[in-house]
Amino acid sequence: AQSVTQPDIHITVSEGASLELRCNYSYGATPYLFWYVQSPGQGLQLLLKYFSGDTLVQGIKGFEAEFKRSQSSFNLRKPSVHWSDAAEYFCAVGAQGAQKLVFGQGTRLTINP
Amino acid sequence: DVKVTQSSRYLVKRTGEKVFLECVQDMDHENMFWYRQDPGLGLRLIYFSYDVKMKEKGDIPEGYSVSREKKERFSLILESASTNQTSMYLCASRLWGTEAFFGQGTRLTVV
Numbered sequence: 001a002q003s004v005t006q007p008d009i010h011i012t013v014s015e016g017a018s019l020e021l022r023c024n025y026s027y028g029a030t031p032y033l034f035w036y037v038q039s040p041g042q043g044l045q046l047l048l049k050y051f052s053g054d055t056l057v058q059g060i061k062g063f064e065a066e067f068k069r070s071q072s073s074f075n076l077r078k079p080s081v082h083w084s085d086a087a088e089y090f091c092a093v094g095a096q097g098a099q100k101l102v103f104g105q106g107t108r109l110t111i112n113p
Numbered sequence: 114d115v116k117v118t119q120s121s122r123y124l125v126k127r128t129g130e131k132v133f134l135e136c137v138q139d140m141d142h143e144n145m146f147w148y149r150q151d152p153g154l155g156l157r158l159i160y161f162s163y164d165v166k167m168k169e170k171g172d173i174p175e176g177y178s179v180s181r182e183k184k185e186r187f188s189l190i191l192e193s194a195s196t197n198q199t200s201m202y203l204c205a206s207r208l209w210g211t212e213a214f215f216g217q218g219t220r221l222t223v224v
Contacts, residue, residue, distance in 0.1 A: 009153065034212055043117075043203060043215035044156075051210075090155065092213075099144045099163050100171070101213055105155035 002027045004093050006104035014112045015083055021076040021107050023091030032094040033074040034101065035065055037087050044090060050074065061085070086111045115140045119204050119216035126223050132191040134219050136204030143209065145187035146171075147179065150201040150218075159202075162187055194223045 003026040013019055025031055032051050036044040048059025055067040065076045074091060091104040120135035138145065144163050148156040158171030160179040168179050176198060180188045187206075191198055199222050207213040 006155075032210070036215075041218070041220070043217045044205075044213075045215075046212050049212050094210075096210060099169075099207075099209070100146065100158055100161055101207075102158075103148075103156040105153065 002031070002093050002095060002102045004091050004102055004104035006089075006091055006107050008107045009105065010108045010110065012110040012112060013081055016080050019076075019078045019081045019085070019109070021089050021091075021109070023074045023076065023104060024072050025074065025091070025093045026072065027093055027095065029095065030069075032096065033065075033067060034092040034094070035059065035063070035074075035076050036090045036092060037061075038090065038106075039087050047076070047089075081109075081111055083111045083113065085109060115214050117204055117206055117214050117216040119202075119219050121219050122217065124219060124221045126191075126194050126221065128195060128223055130191075130194050130223075132194050132221070132223075134189040134191075134202055134204075134221070136187045136189070136206075136216055137185050138187075138206040138214070139185065140206060140208075140214065141184065142206035142214075143184075144207050145181065146205045146207075146213065147177075147187070147189045148203045148205065149173065150203055156203065159189065194221075196223050199223045 005024045035047040092101045094101045146161040147159045162181040178190045204216040205213040
């Protein structure tokens with residue numbers, strides 16, 4: 001069965017600092033991988049996705065993620081965070097031919113001024 | 114722009130009431146989903162549907178049912194609401210092999 005683990009429940013970084021959010025997945029074949037962001041009281045917005053090809057994926061709002069098959073990871077990065085990046089971030093995995101996505105528990109990001 | 118619309122942002126219902134949460138998508142997606150979101154638990158799948166009148170249980174279907182009479186509409190039904198169903202409910206839709214698109218969420222409080 002597919003599973004996703006986000007080891008960090010809550011992360012605090014200073015504005016302008018770099019960010020890395022961790023995501024580990026469990027799946028037998030090559031997965032489809034996603035990062036979503038959720039602002040308070042809102043739905044989820046797609047930041048980026050990986051299906052195949054280049055393992056470094058660029059997304060919206062200056063985010064990128066790297067697929068590392070050997071580590072079963074898909075970590076999200078941003079070189080310099082802005083106060084508006086404070087939100088909850090979800091990693092998700094899907095399988096080719098399957099309907100549903102499995103989500104991690106989420107990581108809440110707080111930005112210190 | 115793609116759109117998934119949930120009928121209510123906030124709902125307050127009484128214990129024992131029958132509750133309907135409605136979701137409409139305008140993207141002609143085959144697959145639609147209902148998730149429940151609780152702090153520290155992430156998104157948990159309640160039910161999903163891959164075609165009109167077709168449905169499958171997710172991870173936490175107990176106390177819920179669904180209806181999909183038209184391709185664009187997917188309803189979540191709480192037959193007899195209980196306080197432990199107080200939560201944020203998220204609807205999503207997707208084509209096979211693509212990302213999911215989410216509605217804005219419905220925060221349900223059962224008193």
